[in-house]
Every structure is written in structure tokens, then in C-alpha cells.
Amino acid sequence: MERLNSKLYVENCYIMKENERLRKKAELLNQENQQLLFQLKQKLSKTKNPNGSNNDNNLCSSSSGSGQS
């Protein structure tokens, strides 16, 4: 029984470390995603307005000005 408990405890610790690692990775990926999205949007607006006017690049904006009437 004691052995079982110790084993469980060790396993828990291991999983926690693993979770932490995954969390960090998710964070990193998310940041990367945000950046990529930003780049995408910029690219989008550039191709729409080749004269290079400054569009709203707010990532959370609900209107991207993409030609909607």
C-alpha cells in the first residue's frame, strides 16, 4: 500500500511537470499565432490597398474593412 502511494505521488509529480511544459508550449504557440495573424492581416490590407494607406490593424476588431458594405 505504501509502495502504491509513493508510486502515485511520483507519477503525479511527473504529470504536473509535463502539464507545465505543455502550458508553456501552448503559450508560445499562441503568441506565434497572434503574430502570424497580424502578419496575415497586414498582408491582406496591403493587397487591398496597394497605395499603402494605413488600415486598422487591431486584431480584435470586428470589422476588418475588407470590402463589406
Added chain:
Amino acid sequence: MAMAVANHRESNDNINRHLDSSGKYVRYTTEQVEALERVYSECPKPTSLRRQQLIRECPILAHIEPKQIKVWFQNRRCRDKQRKEASRLQSVNRKLSAMNKLLMEENDRLQKQVSQLVCENGYMKQQLTTVVTNASCDSVDANPQHSLRDANSPAGLLAIAEETLAEFLSKATGTAVDWVQMPGMKPGPDSVGIFAISQRRNGVAARACGLVSLEPMKIVEILKDRPSWFRDCRSLEVFTMFPAGNGGTIELLYMQTYAPTTLAPARDFWTLRYTTSLDNGSFVVCERSLSGSGAGPTPSSAAQFVRAEMLPSGYLIRPCDGGGSIIHIVDHINLEGWSVPDVLRPLYESSKVVAQKMTIAALRYIRQIAHETNGEVSYGLGRQPAVLRTFSQRLSSGFNDAVNGFNDDGWSIMHCNGAEDIIVAVNSTKHLNNISTSLSFLGGVLCAKASMLLQNVPPAVLIRFLREHRSEWADFNVDAYSAATLKAGGFAYPGMRPTRFTGSQIIMPLGHTIENEEMLEVVRLEGHSLVQEDAFVSRDVHLLQICTGIDENAVGACSELVFAPINEMFPDDAPLIPSGFRVIPIDAKTSNGQDLLAINHRTLDLTSSLDVGSAPENAATASNPSSRSILTIAFQFPFENNLQDNVANMACQYVRSVISSVQRVAMAVSPSGLNPSFGSKLSLGSPEAVTLALWICQSYNRHLGSDLLRTDSLGGDSLLRQLLDHQDAILCCSLKPQPVFMFANQAGLDMLETTLVALQDITLEKIFDESGRKALCPDFAKLMQQGFACLPSGMCVSTMGRHVSYEQAISWKVFAESEDNINSNIHCLAFLFVNWSFI
């Protein structure tokens, strides 16, 4: 039991058999075992004497050798220990397994999350490298995380709703927020995990989970009616509602919540609420704020509300076998704490506060309803629990209305008294629509309110004291006045009903919540008419009162005492104009996400019985010794037409006196006793004390022509020091109708056997007995007339009752000396007791 244990080990297991006289193993008979067990239960470790006695007295055990008895007890004790150890290991095992399961689930989720992110990542990279056409433009918009959210169309709202659902679920049963167990919660079947302000998001969050014996639909109904259980909720309006596929609904809501103190404005929310059911039979109600201004307060109150944000929160209700349900509640809000005064900020950035006010409150309320529905509640004075609850809600909301004083309720501010920051607001009756129309003769209601900081006073202790010792702070005549003014007809002018109050109160409980965090009661203030003819007519005044947060098990919650005068029959629709106190503790350190993460990863919340590593430390109670709280007082006074100004003055004075009484009480109940929050400003070395010392000496000189102290140096500190060390007792008392001492030198404190802090409780009268007071009278008159008086030798009494004799006493008026010595104001009276000693 004894028979069931296997007997293969001779030496260790002689609990079932013993060696008899012939050297063979013989079983203990059942009677023998019974007898032994009986003794064991009383005395597990009997001495040899006791054992001998046992053999002698108990015929059944007569033929057993004493040694065998000894061995039996030894083994019995050993067995107990083994059993305990086994059950301990089992419980540890259970906890570890539960933890394990949770961690595995989390792990699963994280892996899924990471893989999804990787997928999106790849997709976007791909997009970037291809030529962008209109077609791909649309597909970018379809990116799940940043989809166009058009809050103007049902389709857009539905998209938001689905997103909200997903985010809420990830918080409710997952680890989208790093949950930490709430400190101070008793371990039990519920888990209230709270807080961590996670690094990416703003706001604070609390989560609770519990089992309730109510049907899911009923729970959904109750929880959606937020004003019924959320005391801080002033109103909740549904602006639109439309169906949302598979039986769900989407609603747009505008909610207003009260501010808890007078120091910061109230908050309001504009939210979308999505109600739906999941495939596994659970019901979900989730909610989040929408951007944009949406609905708002009426223009007259616009300045009194700050828009706050609700991040995806909600309720997950899973039906259980047997009719109950498991509820998960998540509250995640951002109260815009950056805009409130520094001292209040911890209140607006604390998950604990959110947990107590919303999350735990909701769970408790549901439990309470479940309890009542199952018929387990006793009725107080024949009233149904629902009726009692209405009273309690009305008292609460009436008090909150007073503290907040919204313009659209009809309140307008009369004036702010700068000195103690007492705000006086007035409301004319035509706006008091929550009070019955029988009060049309009333001119209106006046409210005097204030908020202040208290240190080192446990809220529960203070409120308990105020409740139990009403006479220490209240003037029952004021309560009588309010009660009389409210009585229908208004022909009874309070002034014509002189009443003498005995100062005692009788508390009659009406009911309480099952977890005892709130009590409803009726308080009777005994009064007798002073009018001779009416001597036998009782002039008792009744108050309906709720008291919350004084239960010993209250987890650092806010404590309140709210009362309102009421007719002794207390009809269900009686008009209630509540007044009261609210004390909210402020955590000295706001819970820091980093700290709590660190705690969580020591994994000791669930496995506290395993002594691995250091004990779990609580970041919130770290090194800060002094605890702070905010006290908010609001008193309401109904007034008849034409009496507004009179009542306003009375109100101000009354609240001022209540405040100083409360401060006095606070100092008395403060555990350290040495930390005066507002008290004596005349602590040694303070500039006020130095100035006072100067004035005392100057005034003495002026009146009596000689110097009080040997040196005439007006060097601040040294003068004060000499005064304090002077061998004669020097005391100063204020110039009120009841003169109270406010300063004493060391000799004075010794003479009265008191401390500087407790000095303010002592009136001039108190230190003299009957004869002393009589003797004082003419001298006092002389003192007031000519500015000083010399009293002959006499006696006074210390606070401990010891008699003191003095050779001579001198008293003089102390002036707050101004430059020209002509336009001075009298500050206080000074007394010098020469050559005093205890008798």
C-alpha cells in the same frame, strides 16, 4: 471479530488465544473477550495493579495468567495502531488517485490544445506563403479564434455564444485558469477553487462545485434570477431574447450592481447570456460581456456607474441519479479596479471577494432553497422561509440603496460634511416606491453615510459586539423617533411621547440560513412612558434586523448589521427604511498569480497528510501583521414635511456620535489593544501633544501668574517631556456637556490607573464620588467665570475604585493661544492635582 483474525503467528497474535496451565493454546471465550474489550474501551493501557484487580473482580477471567492479560492488552493496542495506519494509507491513496485523475484530464486537455495550436499555426504559415485572393480572405475570417464577431446579428451573436460556451467549459472543468483552493475553506464535499489572476487575462475568477438536491431545471431558473441570490445586484433587465437552435436561448442583459462602500461608484454590465443543453444531458448557462456601450443607466445616474466586464462565466449543471445535480459555477469578472482609491483596490481585485459575494453565495442560496423545498426548515414565529427571505432581501437592498444613493431613485446630496466625510443625502417620498403609499404624509427620507478605514479589528468581532451591545453606540430615542414617524397617520409627534429606555434589548430570532451566515431577528428595545398617566403603557420599539458574517466559520467574509424599525406585528408589506453597518476585510496583499502558482505546484492541498516538504503556505496571510477593513455606515431617517433641516442636523450629529462610539469599540475589541485606529491623537511626541503642552503652560501662566514648569524654555519637545514627567497629576478634559478626559501626563494616568487610550471613556464626573461632585460644583462655576479655580484638598477615585487624596487641586481654562493673545479660543480645561496619593 476476534474469531475472524487468523491465528498463525503465535508470538504477535495472542489476542485470540493464550497458554493455559497445561501449556496448550486455548482460545479466549467470547465472554472473556467481551469483558476484556469493555475494559479496553475505558482504559487501553491498564497498570499491573489494575490488571490484577481486573482478574480478581471478573470471575470469567479468573483462570488466566496475569502475564497473558498483559499480553492481550499489548496486542490489542498494537492492533488499533495497525488499523489506524491502514485507514490513513487508504485515505492518502484516495486523495492521490483523485489528484492523479485530475492531472491526467488536464494533461489530456493541454495536449489537445497544443495540437490544435500547432494545426492553426501551420495553416496560417501556409496562408502567408500563398498568394492572397478574395477567397483566402474569407478563409482567414473563418479562423476560429479571430472570427468576425458581429454583435448586431443573431448569427454573430450565436458565434459569440458558442465561443463563450467553450471558454466557460474550459474553466469550469478544466484548467484554463490556474485554480487554487480557497484558503480557510473547511475541507468538504465541495471544492471552492479560486483565483489566480492568470498572466494573460485580466480580472479575477472564482469557481465552486457542489452537489445539490434539486432538479437541474429548477437550479437553472434560480440562478438566472440573479437579484434573488446576489445581494449586490440592484437590477437585471433582459433586453432581447431569441432562440438559438437545439432548444437554447440567447439573451442580452443589462445588470447593475451596488457599490459596497461610499468611496467608489457602482458597476454595471452589458452581457450576452446563452442557455443550452449539452449532448451528455447537462445544462449550461454561460455569460460574457459584449463590447460597445449597449444598454446603460438613465442619464441622471450615468455618472454613478462604471462599466465592468464579465469574462466567460457561467453555470454547468449535471443531473445525478436520484434527483440531485452537480453544479459547477465560474465567475470571472473585471471590476476596473484601477479607477478606485488605492486603499479600496484590493477589494476590487480579489478573487476571494468574488468567490464570497457571487460564487459561494449562489451555491449557498441553492442549498437553502433545496433545504426548504425538502421541508427541513423550521419556521420562525409562524412565517414561511420565503417570507422571511423577502424581509432579509428588502433590508439588504434598502441598505444598499442608502449607501449608493442613486439619482434615479430620487436621491440628491444635501451636503458633505468635510470634517468626518459624512455625506447627507435626501430623498422625497414620491420616489420611494418600494415603501407603501400609506406614507404619503412623510416629507421624505434623509440618509447620513460614511466609509472609513479600520485597522486590526476583526470584522466579525466588531459586528458581534455592535449587535450584542446596542446601548454602547445607539441612542434608542432616535430609533423611537424613526419608528414613530413611520407609523401611519403621523399624528403622533415623537416629541410628545417622552420615553425612558432601560437600555436593554431583547433579541428574538426569526430565522437563519442553514450555514448560519445570516440571521434574521426582531429586536425589542424596552421603553417606558415618562408621562405619568401612561406609566403602564409600553413604549417598546421594535426593529427588524439581519446580521451576517459573524459565524465563527465565516471565511473572512464581510460582516453586516442592518436594521429597520418595524411595527410589532410586522406585516409582510411593512415599510422598511434600513440603517446599519458593513465591515469588509481587505486582504493586505492582493493574491498574486505567481505566488499561487508556486503553491499549487507543491501539490500539498490534497495530500496534506503526507509530510513531504514544507507545509503549504498561504500567500495572502504572509508577513503582514495588521489587518485592515473598511467600515461603511448608513443611517436613514424619515422626516415629516417642514422638518427636513432639523432632522438633517440631528442625523449628522447622531452619525458622528455613532462613529466615535464605533471607533471606541473598535479599539477595545482590537486584539493588540495597542493600535488605536483613530483614537487619541495625543500620543507622546505627536505635534498635537507638543502644542497642547505649550497651551497648557501658557494658559497657566496667564491665569495664575506663575510658571507651571520650572524652565520656561518653549522648545517644543522638552516642554512636553517635562509636563509628562511632572510628579503632580495633570489632566485635561474637553468642554462638552459631559466633559471627557483627553490628555493626561504619566502621573495623571497613574492616579486614575488607566491608559491614554482608555482615557476618553472617563468623564470628569466619574473620578469624583457624590460628595466630591457636590464640592466641585461651586468651584466649577468659579472656574468657568474667572478662568481658573483653586480647589482645597479633597478626594477622587481611580478607575479601579481606589481612593486618592490630594493636597490641592488647580484648574484652569486652556486657550488655544493665537499670536495676539486676545482672540484665543478655549480649547479645554486643565486640572492639576498636587501631592496626590492613594489611600
